[in-house]
Amino acid sequence: MTQDQIKEILASLADHENRLQHLEGTVPPSSALSAGRKQKTLREMVKGKKLQNGQEQIAAIVGYYEKILGQHIPKDRIKEEWANAKMDGTFTAMYLSRAKDTLIRIHADGTCDLTQSGEEFFAKLINNES
Numbered sequence: 001m002t003q004d005q006i007k008e009i010l011a012s013l014a015d016h017e018n019r020l021q022h023l024e025g026t027v028p029p030s031s032a033l034s035a036g037r038k039q040k041t042l043r044e045m046v047k048g049k050k051l052q053n054g055q056e057q058i059a060a061i062v063g064y065y066e067k068i069l070g071q072h073i074p075k076d077r078i079k080e081e082w083a084n085a086k087m088d089g090t091f092t093a094m095y096l097s098r099a100k101d102t103l104i105r106i107h108a109d110g111t112c113d114l115t116q117s118g119e120e121f122f123a124k125l126i127n128n129e130s
Contacts, residue, residue: 039068042085049125054095056121057087059103062112063122072111 042064051057061081065073073081075096082091100106103118114122 042081045126046085046087049128051088051125054089054092055099055103056125057082057089058095058099059114059118059121060087060125061085062104063114063118063125066113067119067122067126072107072113074110075106075112076110078112 042061045064045068046057046060049060051060058078061078062073065071065081078096079091096106099118101115103115103121104112105115106112
C-alpha cells in the first residue's frame with residue numbers, strides 16, 4: 001500500500017466516524033420513537049383478554065410497567081393500577097403473594113418486575129395467545 005492509499009483510508013474512516021457520531025447524536029432513542037404514535041393504556045391492553053386468575057392480572061400490570069413503560073412498578077401501586085385498568089374482581093393482597101416468585105419478583109426497595117415465567121406469560125398475553 002502506498003502512503004496516499006493509507007491517507008485515503010484514514011480519511012474515509014474519519015468521515016465514517018463523524019457520520020456515526022452525528023447519527024448517534026441526532027437519532028432519538030427507541031422510546032422517543034414510540035412517542036409519535038399513541039401508546040396503549042393498561043386498560044386497552046387487557047380489555048377482552050381472558051386472564052385466568054388474580055396472579056395473571058398482577059403479572060399483566062407488572063409486565064405493562066416493565067415491558068411497555070420501561071420501569072418497575074412499586075408494589076403499593078399495583079392495587080391502584082388494578083382499579084384504573086378496571087380488572088375483573090377486586091384486588092386482594094393474596095393475589096400478590098401467590099404471584100410472588102412465580103410470575104413476579106418483589107425487590108428489597110418494593111419495586112416489582114417479571115420473572116422468566118412472567119415474561120413468557122406477558123409475551124403470550126400481548127400476542128393474543130392462550
